[in-house]
Amino acid sequence: MSAPLARQRILARLRAAPPQDIPAPTLPLAPMPASDEIRLDQFRRGIEAFHAEVIDARQRTWQTVLAEVCAAKRIGTLMLPPADLADLNPWPGGPRLSRFDRPIEMHKAELFDAIDAGLTIADGAIADTGTLIQADPRRMPRTLSLVPPIHICLLDPRCIYPSLQGALAATPWKQAMPSNLIFISGPSKTADIQQTMAYGAHGPRELIVLLTAGT
């Protein structure tokens, strides 16, 4: 559906315009991957500058650290992704665990009004901007990282790309983009009122990244 002839008329006008030959830009190659250590450090400083919390859970089990976070943040209900983290079971004094395993239409009321925190697994991260990547909506529903007031994200620091260019070069996105690829750099925020930064505008007001050695 389009306005009648709009497509043809617009394209015809553009084609009637004088042609120009401007070569594709030669873009500098993605920077050489620094060491894992340096990339992690860069990522961490970047995302912390965006007001996220990063907790290194590699020396302990991430479940232990998660329990501490839930206690500290008084998380009463925690929503998990559809199939991942199957071995995460409720623990004494811990939050009620809910699983995002049906279409959102059946979860909406709960998701918007009854869930304190969403738990997701990042598909990677970008060092130079401090950015988490969620690249598979099948595994990680889009709204799980968006709707609950707290977003807890597990990240394996071995999957940190040096830059966005690096990520584009190393992933199969160019051949097959996921229906939704999401980059996250910190909690939701706005400076729309008198340039004063406020967190938790429409998305999570807190973002907690747990560094794990694998889930």
Next chain:
Amino acid sequence: MSAALNEAPNCPRRYPAKPTDVYLFGTCVLDLFDPEAGVSVVSLLEREGIRVHYPQDQTCCGQPAYTSGFPDQARAVAARQLPLFAGDWPIVVPSGSCGGMMRHHWPRLFADDPALLPLATSIAERVLELSEFLLHVVKPRWPRAGAAERVVLHTSCSARREMNTHLSARALLAQLPNLEVVLQDHEAECCGFGGAFSVKHPELSAAIASDKVDALEATAATRMVSADGGCLLNLNGTLQKRGSALRGEHLASFLWQRTQAPA
């Protein structure tokens, strides 16, 4: 005024060796309203052993018409200037905006005129704004120190963004002993003149000029110095209207007066 930004502004310019002769393009503003500044340019250069040639048939670079959307009229005026500067000497222009017009816009004005384009291009290459000519080419020695004074420097937008000479005047003034040069708040902002803009949009122009003058006065400087006659007309007019004691002076006049050896 008008800033052409297609040329890489960060590309440093190659300067010629100190010449024996130069042309002076005096600008229509200095001709009528501040000839002392033009004479000071001559005095400064002659003291450094440079002969200054001032073609008597020069009038204006054509900028007022050009920036108002009248390229034919600008071309008619500019075309009369071209043959006056046909020699090889550098052309010293004591104004960033006229310098910018000649350096960047004359070649465009004559782009379709095969007879005049080579001369317009040759002139464009030889145009030097006064402060860059003094700093990078003449490298003057200042015979006299002058008394302790605090001045505030206003740099025109064309010097800053079109001629890329915004640091030259500052560097020159820094060479003078006993002189404190201060910068006003929002130093890089326009004074609000803009040629025809000041007439087409008088309220806007006045509002911008008024803020600039506030900032200049807030520095408690005794004098304001600028290398652009257009900005000086606007700022001095505004200062005078509000009864301020502060006045602006052309860089050339300031340099000459301050460093003149006692007679």
Next chain:
Amino acid sequence: MNAPTPIRFHANVRGVLANPVLRASFRGAMDFLMARRAAQFPAADAFEALRAQGEQIRQHSLARLPELLETLEANLQRNGIQVHWAETPLQACRLIIDLATRAGGDLVVKGKSMVSEEIELNHALEAAGIGALESDMGEYIVQLAGEKPSHIIMPAIHKTKEDIARLFADKVPGVDYTDSVDELIQIGRRVLRDKFRDTRVGLSGVNIAVAETGTLCLVENEGNGRMCTTVPDVHIAITGIEKVVARLEHVPPLLTLLTRSATGQAATTYFNWISGPRRAGELDGPREVHLVLLDNGRSGAYADIRLRATLQCIRCGACMNHCPVYARIGGHAYGTTYPGPIGQIVSPHMLGLEATQDLVTASSLCGACGEVCPVKIPIPDLLLQLRQQSQGNAAAPLLPGAGRGRKALQSISYQLFAWLYARPALYRLFSFVATRLRAFTPARQGVWTGSRAPLRPAARSLHERMKSRAGESCA
């Protein structure tokens, strides 16, 4: 209703210049945004290299625009995104009304989209009995106040928190006055959250469209953009035809230029790449995604190789943040959807040069806009081009309304100027007379002396001074 329009620019300017509170608020906001941006580009060389890339990506994309639009369309369709074309705002509004109606929606929840402002979508929807709710906090505030955005990135930049506190207390049911920014934001969050949950149609703009993958990219901080494009059943995106790039690797330079130039951020909170509706096995996401491609005069600017550069714009707003005129009057006075320097060069091809004749002259040509533009649009040069067209002094192709800015007095003045200044002997006579008459300088010289002392010629012109010197030294 006396909404600002570009044709009343002078009156609009006088109104806002008389309001010191508003002026202080703009100045503070622009200083804030300039400082934020400056902190992101500490090294001039690195910035120059990056903007040269940005410029070339945009110019390369525009050079191939018709072909890229077809590739984009084919790849979007392959991804299950439906593509619609509109030549005019009216056509675009009708398309969107149709789509919303078919989705059974009586409300459209909107993410930030300047193109939707450009087509005045909210009015059109309301006229069709469909509500429109802005969800970006700034846009929500502006809509609640019955106003339009005054800045393309920070729509409510003209309002103080006290203004917003009063507005919320008046207009949002059950809200008491609070001027705590956190509390005000939480009020907005509560109101809009219910709408995100229950509304069937979401609308967004597009920051970059990638042809080779059929992807729509959206930049935002609040999460409302993700809400609008994810939770409702139907997502409608609208964008201008110029926003397309060829390849995925063209995104990173533009993205970093955009976020750093706009709000001084290395990255925004969210960067959302949408390449289709919910797929089999996915548990959320819209069931339908539509893209409306709008022309609205863009192909007219495209036809002129000189004005084509206006289409390079990535809508960062840096030019307005650095503009001495915008900083004095803010966005509303322009009376156009896009204010500031970028508005001065894109509004003529959208609205014609008759309505915008006072906008193309409203610049001192200081060059600050061109200096900060992340894709190197030569805004001052384009204003010169548009002034020539407005005065009827340019060759075809011309925008609608070319020549309508021509005023007899001004044309005669410049003809007189050319006549006098192209005749050296006559000019010297003129300056001789002017200097001899300096005692008779009029105290009032039109608008010049409104804020300045009169211009008074010197006692002798530089020509005369140089002539008398010639006797002593060289000629």
